[in-house]
Amino acid sequence: MSDSPSYGEEHEAVDVPVEEVEQKEVGEVKTDDLEEDQPSEIDQDDVEQLEAMQRKIREMEEEAAQIKAAMATQTENSNTQANSPEIDSRSVYVGCVDYSVTSEELQTFFQSCGTVNRVTILTDKFSGHPKGFAYVEFASTEDVANAMLLNESELRGRQLKISPKRTNVPGFGMRRRSRRRSRRRNRRSHFQPY
Numbered sequence: 001m002s003d004s005p006s007y008g009e010e011h012e013a014v015d016v017p018v019e020e021v022e023q024k025e026v027g028e029v030k031t032d033d034l035e036e037d038q039p040s041e042i043d044q045d046d047v048e049q050l051e052a053m054q055r056k057i058r059e060m061e062e063e064a065a066q067i068k069a070a071m072a073t074q075t076e077n078s079n080t081q082a083n084s085p086e087i088d089s090r091s092v093y094v095g096c097v098d099y100s101v102t103s104e105e106l107q108t109f110f111q112s113c114g115t116v117n118r119v120t121i122l123t124d125k126f127s128g129h130p131k132g133f134a135y136v137e138f139a140s141t142e143d144v145a146n147a148m149l150l151n152e153s154e155l156r157g158r159q160l161k162i163s164p165k166r167t168n169v170p171g172f173g174m175r176r177r178s179r180r181r182s183r184r185r186n187r188r189s190h191f192q193p194y
Contacts (some may be wrong), residue, residue: 045120088167090117092147095161097121099130109155114143143160160178 067095073171094106103119111117118137123130144164 013052013193043115065075085167087137088165090139090144091135092144093135093161093163094134095132095163096158097130097132097134097160098156098158099132101130101134103134103155105155106134106136110138110147110150113146113150115139 007019015062023091101121103121106119106121107116108121116136117139119134120137121130121134138147141169147162148164154158154160
């Protein structure tokens with residue numbers, strides 16, 4: 001048989017004092033080794049890196065504050081859009097407006113109807129020229145009825161068309177347009193030139 005013990009054999013117990021085992025495991029620790037491992041001074045490069053990281057953290061915190069402010073603004077805008085039907089009930093559409101009329105002139109024109117909150121003259125987004133119509137928002141719905149009395153009155157030699165502002169319904173006209181397009185496609189696909 002071999003010198004290595006197998007599973008069936010008994011082993012002799014060896015008595016070794018516990019103190020000897022502890023001394024062998026721990027050993028002596030030199031204090032000189034510990035002092036060499038710990039740096040006594042911080043390098044200048046480490047200080048610069050630490051300052052750079054602190055600057056980046058400040059920048060990220062400022063950016064997070066800006067994002068929070070932007071999100072708060074968006075929620076306010078969404079609240080305004082949620083109140084859109086209520087605002088539309090207090091507004092009128094003004095058509096056939098002269099191109100040189102300013103919002104101040106329209107405000108003074110409708111001042112006799114009631115308190116005017118806002119006047120919006122729509123312009124072309126590319127050229128910036130007025131489109132010839134405007135929206136006037138009043139403080140109350142009774143002011144809209146008073147503004148309707150000014151229908152077909154003249155401002156700068158043009159007869160104004162005034163009507164209550166309608167609330168836009170998303171996707172209202174899309175169904176009709178898509179049918180027309182599909183019919184056109186069907187006609188083209190059945191066309192045979194010869």
